[in-house]
Amino acid sequence: MNKIVLPLHNHYKxxxxxxxxxxxxxxxPGWHEVPEGTTRxxxxxxxxxxxxxxxxxxxxxxVVEVKSNPTESKSxxxxxxxxxxxxxxxxxxxxxxCTCPASQFRRHSDCKHIKNKKEEV
Numbered sequence: 001m002n003k004i005v006l007p008l009h010n011h012y013k014x015x016x017x018x019x020x021x022x023x024x025x026x027x028x029p030g031w032h033e034v035p036e037g038t039t040r041x042x043x044x045x046x047x048x049x050x051x052x053x054x055x056x057x058x059x060x061x062x063v064v065e066v067k068s069n070p071t072e073s074k075s076x077x078x079x080x081x082x083x084x085x086x087x088x089x090x091x092x093x094x095x096x097x098c099t100c101p102a103s104q105f106r107r108h109s110d111c112k113h114i115k116n117k118k119e120e121v
Contacts, residue, residue, distance in 0.1 A: 007049035014045050021101045078113045089117045
């Protein structure tokens with residue numbers, strides 16, 4: 001069995017989950033990509049490793065559809081942190097949503113894509 005060694009998160013320590021998304025398999029928090037089928041027994045944390053930080057990249061939004069009435073639904077295609085990965089941010093006139101994995105886990109707060117769109121709008 002191969003071990004996967006990851007940096008120890010300074011807040012969550014060794015508490016983690018394995019998430020399967022459309023983009024692949026990830027260990028959270030931190031969104032560390034791991035091979036498909038990874039088990040909890042394979043994950044090991046090393047406090048000596050530098051914590052993972054995403055590259056300094058601000059997504060550049062691309063407008064997909066904007067309707068004339070500001071109360072109607074609007075959606076935008078935005079780039080993710082990884083090159084070539086795109087997500088859809090949607091405002092339905094009342095609520096915001098995003099198709100990124102982080103948005104699925106932030107049920108009580110906005111992901112960075114929604115925050116960026118709110119600042120622009």
